[in-house]
Structures are given as structure tokens and as C-alpha cells.
Amino acid sequence: MAFASLAVALAKLTTPPLPAPSRATPAVRGRLLSADGQILASGPLQQRQYPHGPLAAQVVGFVGASGGLEGIERGFNDRLERGERLTLTLDTRVQATVEQVLMDAIVRTEAQFASAIVMETRTGNLKAVASVPGFDPTTWQKAAPDRWRNRAMLDEYEPGSVVKALTVAALLNEGRTTPDTTYDTPMWRRYAGATINDIVPHPGRLKTRQILRYSSNVGMTRLVERVPPTVLHRYFTAYGFGQPVRLGLPAGDGLLRDPEDWDPLAQATMSFGQGLTVTTLQLVAAFNVIANSGRYLAPRLIVGAPVVSRTVLSEATAASLREMLHGVIDDGIKTKAELPGYHVGGKTGTAQVAVNGRYSSEVFSSTFGGFVPADRPLFTVAVMVRGAKREYQGSQLAAPIFRDVTSALLSLYAIRPEVEPRTTP
Known part of the structure; x- marks a missing residue:
């Protein structure tokens, strides 16, 4: 018995003490x-x-x-x-440039906010997703919650005349018009019980390419007046309008009504960007269809995410639109949207914003969708600025933002200028 007690005592002496509690490792x-x-x-x-x-x-x-x-x-x-x-697919150099360009525009025009996205045309990779004004995540509690909002992906708005390019692409693809089909286009027209007006002075007859060049609402009514609503709805859906964009982050679906709810006036106004809503993310993906030889690429934000694509337009239609949208810039707003020696394609938009259920005469969304270089696009860009107090037209505000953003892209990625100037028919 004594021997057993001695053994227990020795065991206690030789057993190492338990370590003292320490702070949990994060x-x-x-x-x-x-x-x-x-x-x-x-x-x-x-x-x-x-x-x-x-x-x-x-x-x-x-x-x-x-x-x-x-x-x-x-x-x-x-x-x-x-x-x-x-x-992430983001390039911090591009992201920083886009944010700075947007902030400069907001300060200059006293706009409420702005967003822009740069997409790599052939991959769908998002190189910049910018929403300004922003905030510092290290002190997020000090920022107003609306600064946290990822407006480039969440905000839904009527895009305005940028949609004309997508409408024309659909109709060309269906064989319902050609770039050089000519239409009667007075400066105003009574259509489906409403008066449709144009802003930019233009000839009384316009080719389809000129309808884009002069951004003619009247011309768009001529293009769509005998088109079944299901046709345009099918293309808008294929462009991604009214559809969720799955990036692992909240993103707006936008509003695209069922074609059964389209009357002739609704179809006409949607053809030039009113009566439907999109996000900047949806807009850049839609314009990328034209840039990417007619194929829709789902935007990608995480490196290694699967590539999702579908054919929307024929390669020939996409090439025709690229040439037409190059003409829109070179024949209309060349110095505002592109640098000397380079060629881009794109379309501006200006849309009244609904405030308290009615279109405001003072609050506008300024938009631009386009790509660079025009012939073989490497990048597609979408821009939206809301509530500018001056220079609110898309050609005055969104187009120069596009020019400054693409200028940085051309420099960062060492894209050489074209040797010979191009001409547009």
C-alpha cells in the first residue's frame, strides 16, 4: 500500500504542469x-x-x-x-484612373454620383468597376451608407439613346433594315398617339447609319413600327436586359416588361432607351456583344470563374455595327470621345430621370457605351453620370469620360495608334 502511494507521489512530481492559458490566435x-x-x-x-x-x-x-x-x-x-x-479581375491601375476621371467630372458638373465599368472584350473580365463618390473601408462607419452602394452593379436607370445601337443591331441581324436603307425623318412626328421629337437638326431623309449618327427618335419609330414586339424583346433579353448577372455580389436585374405588355408607343420608346431600365454592368455587357463579334460574355469578377457565353448577333452584323458606331463618333463627336490617332466606336445617351413619379426637367442621366479600338476591340466601357447641374448631355459629359478612360487604357496596355486615318462611308 505504501509502495503504491509512493509511486503516485513520484508521478505527480514528474508530470509537467499544464501550460498557462494564452490569448486565442485570430x-x-x-x-x-x-x-x-x-x-x-x-x-x-x-x-x-x-x-x-x-x-x-x-x-x-x-x-x-x-x-x-x-x-x-x-x-x-x-x-x-x-x-x-x-x-479579382480588377486592374488597380485602371480602377484608380476610372475613379479619378469620374470624380473630376462630378466636381466639375456638381453631379450627384457616377459609375463606370471597363470590360476586357474577349474574356468578360472586369478591369474596373467604379462607383463614386466612395469611402474608405478602414473607416466605413464614418461614411454615409449611400457611399457603400455599388452603384455600377445595383443602380437601375433608363439608359437613353445608347440603346439605339442595340436596337439597330437587332434589326440588322433580322434583315429588317440595312445600314443604307433610307427613311423619311422629319424633326417631329405623331406616332401612336404621341409626338416624337428630335433634338439634333438633321436632313429630312436619313439612312439607318445616319439615324444613329443624329440620334433620331423619329428615325427609330420608322425602324420599329412594323416589328413584332417579340423580336425586339428576344434580343434585349439576349443582351442581358431584365436578367440577373451572377457575380457573387448583389446586382440589379433592370426592368424589361413582357412583350405582351408592349403597345406601339412602348416599343418605340424602348427602342431609344425609355421605358426600360438597366444597370451599368448590364450596359457594358450588352455593348460588349457588338465588340465581341456578336457573342454575349457573362461579366467575370473572380479570376478562374467559368466562362459563360452565347451568340446574339452574327459576326457580320457585329462588324457592321462597329463600323457604324465608329462613324457616329468620327462624324459627330470625334474630339469629345477619342484621341488623335485612335478610333473608337460608341453611342451617347441622355435620359430624363423620374422624380416622384414624373420625368424631371432638371435631373438627367448621361450615358455612354463604347469600345476601343473600333476595328478589333480590346476593351468595352460603359459610363453613367446622374444629376449633373451643367454639361449633362451624354456628348458633353459621358463621352469625354469615355475618352479619358480609354486614353489611360491605350497608355497602360501600350496600344499603338493606327498609321492610316480611316474614312466612313
Whole structure:
């Protein structure tokens, strides 16, 4: 018995003491990187850091005590909590340029807010997703909640005349017009019980390409007046209007009514961008169809995400539209939308904003959709500015933003100018 007690006592003496309690090691949270290798977010939840501050803040988002609260931090919270590293398709150089160009425009025109997206034409990769004014995610509590809003993906608005390019593309693809078909186009016309007006002075007869050049609403009524609503609705749907964009982040669907609800006036106004709504994300993806030889590419924000595509237009139709939209710029707003030695294609839009259920005579959305270079596009860009107090027309505001953004792209990616100037029929 004594021997047993002695053995127990010796065991107690030789057993090492338990370690003292220590502070819990913070759980590892995955990093967020950009495609150009920059760290956008790193560190554990309680000490999360955002080395680039406000850059792409609405996309990156921020965290709280329990996890991600906005942006990628929220949408991919589970994967980040497991320590997974995510690389975004964004290029921080492009993102920074786009944000600065937009902020300069807002300050100059006293606009309410703006958004723009740069998409890589052949891949669908989003190189910049900008919403301004922005905020610093390290001090997100100090910013007004509307600054957190990813307007480029969430805000839905009537796009205005940029949609004319997409309508004409659909009708060309269906064989219902040609670039040089001519129509009677007075400066105003009574149509379906309403008076349709044009703003830019133009000849009384216009070819289809000139309807785009002069942005003629009257011309658009001529183009669509005998077209079944199901035709245009099918193309708008194929462009992605009224459809969800699945990026792992909240995104607006936009409004596209069923064709059964279209009367002749509704079809006419939708053909020139009123009566339907889109997001800047949807707009850039739709214009990318023209840039990308007629194929829709689902936008991609995460490197390695699957490529989703579908054919919307024939290659010939897309090429024809690129040539026509190059003419729209060179024959109309050349110095406002492109740099000397380079050629772009695109279309402006200006739309009245509905305020308290009625179209305002003071609040407008200024839009632009386009691509660069015009012949073999590498990048597609969409721009929207809302509520500018001056220079609110798309040609005055959105087009120069496009020019400045594409200027940076041409420089960053060392795209050479064309040697010979082009001419448009």
C-alpha cells in the first residue's frame, strides 16, 4: 500500500504542469488580390486591412465583428473565412484612373454620383468597376451608407439613346433594315398617339447609319413600327436586359416588361432607351456583344470563374455595327470621345430621370457605351453620370469620360495608334 502511494507521489512530481492559458490566435481570413498582384484586403477579421484604402471599396467591401458586411467580403465570406485567397479581375491601375476621371467630372458638373465599368472584350473580365463618390473601408462607419452602394452593379436607370445601337443591331441581324436603307425623318412626328421629337437638326431623309449618327427618335419609330414586339424583346433579353448577372455580389436585374405588355408607343420608346431600365454592368455587357463579334460574355469578377457565353448577333452584323458606331463618333463627336490617332466606336445617351413619379426637367442621366479600338476591340466601357447641374448631355459629359478612360487604357496596355486615318462611308 505504501509502495503504491509512493509511486503516485513520484508521478505527480514528474508530470509537467499544464501550460498557462494564452490569448486565442485570430482566425486566418483569406486575402483579396487584384489581377495585377496588388493586395486589396488582408489580415484576420479583427485586424482586417485595406492597403489601397478607397480604391474599389464598394466592390471589396468591409467586415464587422461577425464577418463580411458589404462587397466581396460579404458575398464570399464563407470562402474567406476558410482562409481561401481570392483574386479579382480588377486592374488597380485602371480602377484608380476610372475613379479619378469620374470624380473630376462630378466636381466639375456638381453631379450627384457616377459609375463606370471597363470590360476586357474577349474574356468578360472586369478591369474596373467604379462607383463614386466612395469611402474608405478602414473607416466605413464614418461614411454615409449611400457611399457603400455599388452603384455600377445595383443602380437601375433608363439608359437613353445608347440603346439605339442595340436596337439597330437587332434589326440588322433580322434583315429588317440595312445600314443604307433610307427613311423619311422629319424633326417631329405623331406616332401612336404621341409626338416624337428630335433634338439634333438633321436632313429630312436619313439612312439607318445616319439615324444613329443624329440620334433620331423619329428615325427609330420608322425602324420599329412594323416589328413584332417579340423580336425586339428576344434580343434585349439576349443582351442581358431584365436578367440577373451572377457575380457573387448583389446586382440589379433592370426592368424589361413582357412583350405582351408592349403597345406601339412602348416599343418605340424602348427602342431609344425609355421605358426600360438597366444597370451599368448590364450596359457594358450588352455593348460588349457588338465588340465581341456578336457573342454575349457573362461579366467575370473572380479570376478562374467559368466562362459563360452565347451568340446574339452574327459576326457580320457585329462588324457592321462597329463600323457604324465608329462613324457616329468620327462624324459627330470625334474630339469629345477619342484621341488623335485612335478610333473608337460608341453611342451617347441622355435620359430624363423620374422624380416622384414624373420625368424631371432638371435631373438627367448621361450615358455612354463604347469600345476601343473600333476595328478589333480590346476593351468595352460603359459610363453613367446622374444629376449633373451643367454639361449633362451624354456628348458633353459621358463621352469625354469615355475618352479619358480609354486614353489611360491605350497608355497602360501600350496600344499603338493606327498609321492610316480611316474614312466612313
